[in-house]
Amino acid sequence: MCRKEFPIPSDGLGGLQHHFIVQRLVDVRKASTGESCEVPCEECMKISSQESEQKTKIATMYCGNCNQKLCETCCMDHIRTKGGAHQVRPMGAELEQELIQLRGSSCDKHKDEQVKLYCYECNENICLMCFAVKHRQHETADIPEAAKSFSQNMISDAQQVWSLISNVKEKTPEKTRKGMNFSDNLIKLKVKL
Numbered sequence: 747m748c749r750k751e752f753p754i755p756s757d758g759l760g761g762l763q764h765h766f767i768v769q770r771l772v773d774v775r776k777a778s779t780g781e782s783c784e785v786p787c788e789e790c791m792k793i794s795s796q797e798s799e800q801k802t803k804i805a806t807m808y809c810g811n812c813n814q815k816l817c818e819t820c821c822m823d824h825i826r827t828k829g830g831a832h833q834v835r836p837m838g839a840e841l842e843q844e845l846i847q848l849r850g851s852s853c854d855k856h857k858d859e860q861v862k863l864y865c866y867e868c869n870e871n872i873c874l875m876c877f878a879v880k881h882r883q884h885e886t887a888d889i890p891e892a893a894k895s896f897s898q899n900m901i902s903d904a905q906q907v908w909s910l911i912s913n914v915k916e917k918t919p920e921k922t923r924k925g926m927n928f929s930d931n932l933i934k935l936k937v938k939l
Contacts, residue, residue, distance in 0.1 A: 806837055
């Protein structure tokens with residue numbers, strides 16, 4: 747967007763940082779118009795990648811415990827688990843809205859992890875795994891704490907801007923008067939010459 751050059755990551759275009767704002771706009775549009783593309787069942791995809799056969803079905807259900815989109819057959823295993831039934835619900839607009847909220851808080855590098863910290867040095871939200879691996883020596887804070895700090899800084903910056911605008915407005919009449927005096931003196935000087 748800013749036309750600034752950047753290196754393409756070694757793992758290709760998939761390694762580029764996720765653009766949350768654009769993705770949310772796309773997701774909200776799909777959810778609001780009822781447009782939902784058919785999504786493959788994540789369990790079937792695992793099975794088909796392990797076997798050579800193509801057995802992937804379309805996902806119609808969503809398991810909240812496992813964060814997986816499932817077909818009718820695969821969701822039965824999630825409903826009948828030893829530890830108690832998972833929260834399995836039909837996919838639809840309400841669920842899409844929930845997923846939109848969740849997507850905004852999941853880590854780009856560790857898909858199963860939620861972002862919890864803000865790294866001031868890298869200017870990005872990170873999960874605990876990212877912190878442990880790459881950001882341990884960086885200054886970080888909990889995201890709500892960082893947001894509160896940024897909010898206070900923005901209020902302070904806004905007050906400074908308004909103060910400067912007031913100063914400019916106060917000095918404008920004086921500058922206008924001096925400009926007119928200069929013009930008058932210039933005209934008088936030309937008349938004398």
